[in-house]
Amino acid sequence: MIIVVIRTLILYTLVIVALRMMGKREIGQLQPFELVVIIMISELAAIPSENVGIPLLSGIIPILVLLLTNLTLAWISLKSETARTIICGTPSILIERGKILEEELRKNRYNLTDLLEELRIKNVPNISDVEFAVLETNGQLSVFPKSQKRPTIPEDFHITTKYEGLPLTIIMDGKLNNKNLQESDKNLPWLKNELEKLGIHQFEDVFLASLDSSGTLFAQAKQQRKKVR
Structure with missing residues (x-):
């Protein structure tokens, strides 16, 4: 029993370190290759912790390989725009000047129900009020209302505001x-x-x-x- 506890703690610590090294991003903001790495790391860590007969290194080595692969891909995508496009993909415009682009919806397998739901979440229930809606590479939808429909800001009235820092x-x-x-x-x-x-x-x-x-x-x-x- 003690051996199982120790093995589990070692694998748990390794997974935490690996996720920390991957960066501080929420699950919904992960790129596809990052999400795959997280899923595989969790599976690889679970197998040796459940089965004492499997050597601990059989879980540690694949986790380290995946971590190294992820860091390498992240570094390559950081340095090369072409590689970033291949690895992460490119954003897709789903709504342009208040008009839904059906071809882009089909290409991204994004249905109208999902689109309308995301717009409601962004407090934009009327499609005609949208100038652009962009599906980002991490799956998030960025919505840009038309200038007549967006909330007013002090700059619109030429008002100079004071600096506000963090408390x-x-x-x-x-x-x-x-x-x-x-x-x-x-x-x-x-x-x-x-x-x-x-x-x-x-x-x-x-x-x-x-x-x-x-x-x-x-x-x-x-x-x-x-x-x-």
Whole structure:
């Protein structure tokens, strides 16, 4: 039993490392060759972990070969546009100027039901409002509404907006992040004073505190648990 546990942990660690080396992308954003590699790696890892009679190297070596193959293909597609077209394919325009291109739908085996569903997900229920709809190589549908139908932005009214950066997490679950506090150009006395204004007296009582680019502090206290008698 201990041997099975150890073998499983080794294979699990190897699969996690392999997936981390493949990059940070969701399943829906993977290229076809990347999805194939993930499926094969999971199958190869499962066989030795279930059957002790199979040598552990029989699972490790194929996983490493697949990982090396994937990294090689990724590097080649990064360096060569021609190779990228062969390996990943090219985007297909499904809607052009409000008109559905039937030939492209047939070529990509993409039916009208799927197309209408994706448009609804993108909050564009009316095809006539679409300037272009592009089926990307990872299967995602990019929708570009006509200029008259897209949401207005400040630039349309020649309004200059202030810069908005990412908020910094200062306290998370009662733990102070000194690095983020220093980056925000604030200090401990200022933080304690701001928390006091919100009725929070200790860092340990803070569930989450973050600071936006304008210097405004958001803080939420931990929920008090009821004592069980």
